[in-house]
Amino acid sequence: MDGAPVKEPSFRESVDLMFNRAVALMDLPPGLEDKIRVCNSTYTVRFGVKLRGQIHTFTGYRSVHSEHMEPVKGGIRYSLGVNQDEVEALAALMTYKCALVETPFGGSKGGLCIDPREYDEDELERITRRFAYELAKRDLINPSQNVPAPDMGTGEREMAWIADQYARMNTTDINARACVTGKPVNAGGIQGRVEATGRGVQYALQEFFRHPDDLAEAGLSGTLDGKKVIVQGLGNVGYHAAKFLSEEDGARIIGVIERDGALLDEDGLNIEEVRNWIVQHGGVTGYPNAQRIEAGAVLLEHPCDILIPAALEGVINISNADRIKAPLIIEAANGPVTAGADEVLRKKGTVIIPDMYANAGGVTVSYFEWVKNLSHIRFGRMQRRQEESRHQLIVDELERLSRDTGVGWTLSPGFKEQYLRGAGELELVRSGLDDTMRGAYQAMHAKWRSRDDVTDLRTAAYIVAIERVAASYRAKGL
Numbered sequence: 001m002d003g004a005p006v007k008e009p010s011f012r013e014s015v016d017l018m019f020n021r022a023v024a025l026m027d028l029p030p031g032l033e034d035k036i037r038v039c040n041s042t043y044t045v046r047f048g049v050k051l052r053g054q055i056h057t058f059t060g061y062r063s064v065h066s067e068h069m070e071p072v073k074g075g076i077r078y079s080l081g082v083n084q085d086e087v088e089a090l091a092a093l094m095t096y097k098c099a100l101v102e103t104p105f106g107g108s109k110g111g112l113c114i115d116p117r118e119y120d121e122d123e124l125e126r127i128t129r130r131f132a133y134e135l136a137k138r139d140l141i142n143p144s145q146n147v148p149a150p151d152m153g154t155g156e157r158e159m160a161w162i163a164d165q166y167a168r169m170n171t172t173d174i175n176a177r178a179c180v181t182g183k184p185v186n187a188g189g190i191q192g193r194v195e196a197t198g199r200g201v202q203y204a205l206q207e208f209f210r211h212p213d214d215l216a217e218a219g220l221s222g223t224l225d226g227k228k229v230i231v232q233g234l235g236n237v238g239y240h241a242a243k244f245l246s247e248e249d250g251a252r253i254i255g256v257i258e259r260d261g262a263l264l265d266e267d268g269l270n271i272e273e274v275r276n277w278i279v280q281h282g283g284v285t286g287y288p289n290a291q292r293i294e295a296g297a298v299l300l301e302h303p304c305d306i307l308i309p310a311a312l313e314g315v316i317n318i319s320n321a322d323r324i325k326a327p328l329i330i331e332a333a334n335g336p337v338t339a340g341a342d343e344v345l346r347k348k349g350t351v352i353i354p355d356m357y358a359n360a361g362g363v364t365v366s367y368f369e370w371v372k373n374l375s376h377i378r379f380g381r382m383q384r385r386q387e388e389s390r391h392q393l394i395v396d397e398l399e400r401l402s403r404d405t406g407v408g409w410t411l412s413p414g415f416k417e418q419y420l421r422g423a424g425e426l427e428l429v430r431s432g433l434d435d436t437m438r439g440a441y442q443a444m445h446a447k448w449r450s451r452d453d454v455t456d457l458r459t460a461a462y463i464v465a466i467e468r469v470a471a472s473y474r475a476k477g478l
Ligand code: NAD
Pocket: 150, 151, 152, 153, 154, 197, 232, 233, 234, 235, 236, 237, 238, 257, 258, 259, 296, 310, 311, 312, 313, 332, 333, 334, 335, 359, 360, 362, 363
């Protein structure tokens, strides 16, 4: 490229541009468009923690995009890239995401500007508790007002610290555990939350593959079986998506892109083995069973059927968009495709399953966890055995009929075992997640297919989400 570098819009500008594209096709009352688009508030906090004999100052944010429904919901990210523009973009995406998958929340997001790998566990606990204290005392962590969750650089461990910190500050709040989601199961979490976002990516692709007309749009056909997939970021989201797609749907994960380079094997990588290597060695470097590519990001441009960016935003931008060969991109990360790249890819005919839908599995299961915390009972606890005994009745009756009539039927042991087992929490969570991902896809699909002016899934997703947020504001009389 020659001359001045091409200017990309910032992440927040990208989200706004995509919002504007959708709103131009809608008929919103004057003023409402602006009300929905703007971020309501962003709180910046700087706090000190004494570590290794000296005070370290940290900067954190919690942004509330829309309170048309409360609590507001959105993850807390630990990364050196965290800044106000980023948290505001992510908070806006949360508003639209929650509306699209019908979780009754407004949008929020938080971040701490920190590289968590530079601190040991005790230090991270002290930093997290202090950050949680600063947010909780301003009701920016609160079961009825603002409920964080894990995001890049955070996980169950950090959520458990946050929940405990809030409980210490609110000793009589019986719903204290509902102040944050993504907690470990033994600290008020829910089965299936850790894997939820990756699982949601799998369910999203399964639903896409149930629509032959949409598949044809990407020049694809058949099933997920044997499809070549490249994943960027083998963290929580990328690892679970890659694992389920390869182990359960027969997809071939031919490439994995990480911070320190990429791995390529056209026959398919063993995801469990690669993940173990990364956990033990801190990266893909030295992994013996695949070709290593030093400049990992070039693998985004490698031919494959499905590209899954699952690391960070802006990785597909105007500098590489025209070289992307995958006909289908599913945005497991938030904002991996910039507005400029989106334009280029749409012109090329690339189908993009947008972030606000693709990674909504996390907030969906977070919603189930929040409901579980407020109801103080595990899903399935009341009905599981009752369901099993009713199924047993039918099986007994079928076997009696077979005996009495001399037909001699026997039920296969596999059927009996499966049919007799009542649904526990994990089965219910998966069922609720699958249902949500199917329903939301169908809503986007209906918009995409029913209107000539809606030419892509992202615009369809925005229109569905904005219509719902607008309806909620209208109902309030705003
Ligand atoms: P994570 O921290 O568990 O994993 C991120 C992975 O990306 C890590 O393996 C990291 O090494 C890798 N990575 C970082 N920089 C990279 C680079 N430049 N190139 C290649 N790889 C790089 O984070 P996560 O929770 O999996 O989140 C990933 C994305 O998914 C983020 O955009 C996040 O907002 C989004 N998301 C996460 C959740 C969730 O439940 N965790 C929910 C919705 C959306």
